[in-house]
Amino acid sequence: MVPRITHRNESKIIGVEVRTSNEFEKQESSARIPLAWKRFHEKKNRIPGRKSEKSYFGVYTSYQTDHNGEYSLLAAAEVNALDSVPDGMAAKIVPAGKYLVFAAKGPMPQAVVTAWAQIWKYFSNGSQFKRAYTVDLEVYDESKDNEAEIHVAIL
Numbered sequence: 001m002v003p004r005i006t007h008r009n010e011s012k013i014i015g016v017e018v019r020t021s022n023e024f025e026k027q028e029s030s031a032r033i034p035l036a037w038k039r040f041h042e043k044k045n046r047i048p049g050r051k052s053e054k055s056y057f058g059v060y061t062s063y064q065t066d067h068n069g070e071y072s073l074l075a076a077a078e079v080n081a082l083d084s085v086p087d088g089m090a091a092k093i094v095p096a097g098k099y100l101v102f103a104a105k106g107p108m109p110q111a112v113v114t115a116w117a118q119i120w121k122y123f124s125n126g127s128q129f130k131r132a133y134t135v136d137l138e139v140y141d142e143s144k145d146n147e148a149e150i151h152v153a154i155l
Contacts, residue, residue: 001118003100008137008151010096013059014047015076016040017090022067033058033073034109040075043089049080058112058138061092066133067120094135099151104138106146112138115150129154 016039018032025031037058044056055078062072074090082091102122104115123131132153139149 001102001115001122003102003122003152005154006099006101006151008094008097008099011094012079012082012091013057013074013076013094014079014082014085014089014091015057015059015074016043016088017072017074019062019070019072021064021070033075036073036075037109039088043086044077046086047077047079047089048084048086051078051080054142056140056142058140059092059094060136061134063133066131094137097132097134097153098155099137100129100154102150102152104148104150108146108148111146112148112150115148119150119152131155 016036018036020032025033040056057074057076057078059074059076060071061074064070074092076092082093085091102115102119104111106114123129132155134153136153137151139151141147
């Protein structure tokens with residue numbers, strides 16, 4: 001897995017937020033991310049000012065420590081403004097920054113789960129880059145079947 005470097009501009013997002021950890025996500029009985037995605041897809045049409053009807057994001061923020069600690073995930077859409085946030089949803093600003101982009105290809109969501117495992121290994125094997133643990137994103141485009149990108153913030 002060879003990532004590419006990119007710079008992302010600031011963006012505004014609205015979506016369904018959960019607090020979780022990779023430990024919680026290992027067990028189906030305690031996993032919160034699948035429920036967040038289900039709720040997002042049920043409510044996404046209520047999000048005002050979406051920039052695209054075909055793209056959506058998994059946005060990881062508020063890391064307690066690193067990938068072993070708790071974090072927040074927003075299953076979200078990018079919007080033009082944060083003026084009107086529907087009840088039961090959260091809004092965030094994704095800051096501009098430098099990211100490594102990893103591809104996730106194959107049946108979803110397993111391809112993304114596998115890609116994250118490879119990302120953790122990539123950074124634990126002495127990568128020249130260091131994770132920032134500020135905001136990481138999974139970028140989905142409905143026009144690209146079985147394909148996503150994972151943008152990992154780096155210092």
